[in-house]
Amino acid sequence: MNSPIDYSIVIPTTGRESLRVLLRALAAATGPQPREIIVVDDRPDGGELPLVDTSPPVRVLHSGGRGPAAARNVGWRHASGTWVAFLDDDVVTTPDWPHRLAEDLAGLDETTAASTAHIEVPLPTDRKPTDEERGTAGLTVARWITADMAYRRAVLLAVDGFDERFPRAFREDADLAMRVCLAGYRIAQGERVTTHPTRRSGPMASVRAQRGNFDNALMRRKFGPRWRQRIGERPGRLGRHAFTTALGAAAVGSGVAGRQRRALGFAAAWAALTTEFAARRIVQGPRTAGEIGRMVVTSALIPPAACWYRLRGELRHRNATPSSPPAPLFDGDDTVIGDVPDLADPSMVSVAEELTAGSESANRR
Numbered sequence: 001m002n003s004p005i006d007y008s009i010v011i012p013t014t015g016r017e018s019l020r021v022l023l024r025a026l027a028a029a030t031g032p033q034p035r036e037i038i039v040v041d042d043r044p045d046g047g048e049l050p051l052v053d054t055s056p057p058v059r060v061l062h063s064g065g066r067g068p069a070a071a072r073n074v075g076w077r078h079a080s081g082t083w084v085a086f087l088d089d090d091v092v093t094t095p096d097w098p099h100r101l102a103e104d105l106a107g108l109d110e111t112t113a114a115s116t117a118h119i120e121v122p123l124p125t126d127r128k129p130t131d132e133e134r135g136t137a138g139l140t141v142a143r144w145i146t147a148d149m150a151y152r153r154a155v156l157l158a159v160d161g162f163d164e165r166f167p168r169a170f171r172e173d174a175d176l177a178m179r180v181c182l183a184g185y186r187i188a189q190g191e192r193v194t195t196h197p198t199r200r201s202g203p204m205a206s207v208r209a210q211r212g213n214f215d216n217a218l219m220r221r222k223f224g225p226r227w228r229q230r231i232g233e234r235p236g237r238l239g240r241h242a243f244t245t246a247l248g249a250a251a252v253g254s255g256v257a258g259r260q261r262r263a264l265g266f267a268a269a270w271a272a273l274t275t276e277f278a279a280r281r282i283v284q285g286p287r288t289a290g291e292i293g294r295m296v297v298t299s300a301l302i303p304p305a306a307c308w309y310r311l312r313g314e315l316r317h318r319n320a321t322p323s324s325p326p327a328p329l330f331d332g333d334d335t336v337i338g339d340v341p342d343l344a345d346p347s348m349v350s351v352a353e354e355l356t357a358g359s360e361s362a363n364r365r
Helices: 018-028 068-078 097-105 131-140 153-159 172-182 205-223 238-256 260-283 289-316 357-364
Strands: 007-013 036-041 058-062 083-087 112-120 148-152 186-195 351-353
Touching (some): 036 068, 068 172, 097 148, 131 205, 148 153, 172 186, 238 289, 260 289
Parallel strands (some): 007 036, 007 083
């Protein structure tokens, strides 16, 4: 390695106990130390965080409960490293993670904007995974996931960071990577490995996950109808969910109108599609009584929930366009100043670049 890697670590958190586990892993790790560790508390009201002693000490910032995209923006804009390594607060890094990160970043040219990690999700070996566990395991094949991803700070500045119109930990990472690639950069696959444990989110977790359809509407508005293919993802089930929901609504409507035979026909078609959906989910799991019951109930609820959130997303983002680049800040002699939110501390001022004579003329017009 020709020179030490200059990097900052940014961790958005909602105060989960898993943050303490991650910080302990980082504190005990060997290899090049980060310039700083920034934890961004994304709870609306703040409060105590499960912190531990690290080197360098953790610096806590607050983002006001606006979601992980906004929290990461607060973090990287206050970071000073050449690279910003984003970690989720529920991952566990390896004992040599800093060394592996440095190896991944060493030698990357200026056209490479980021380096991704391999994400591992430990699944049970004595049974098939539950629906919730399979959902977490999907992170192992997700592209550009910011559970562990390092970006050049200069590139984040160039594309204005994460789009804060994504309020959940969903699609905000793919959106950023798409904009970075469209700006002419590439993203490298690193060799470091980070673990993302499964966790329990309750029996209705798969129904709540349909909120992601709201964010899918924004992805379609920004990148067109083929956006899934562009991020390397298979087509979703929204069309089938819409058909199932329409059959259910038609059954109810026909029943209310007194058309019993038609209502029974629609209800039978709805039941057939719902049964097929539930059966497909059940055979992939442990097939316990509790899991089967959850699959039956949620398979009936998921289609209308998916349609509802997608409709809301389409209405909310009907006029959405890709994010505009950040407006430059100029001082008295037309020097471009690096963007830092709530700039009140002179020590945070940094010169981003000097204008050429031609661009000076252009900006004076």
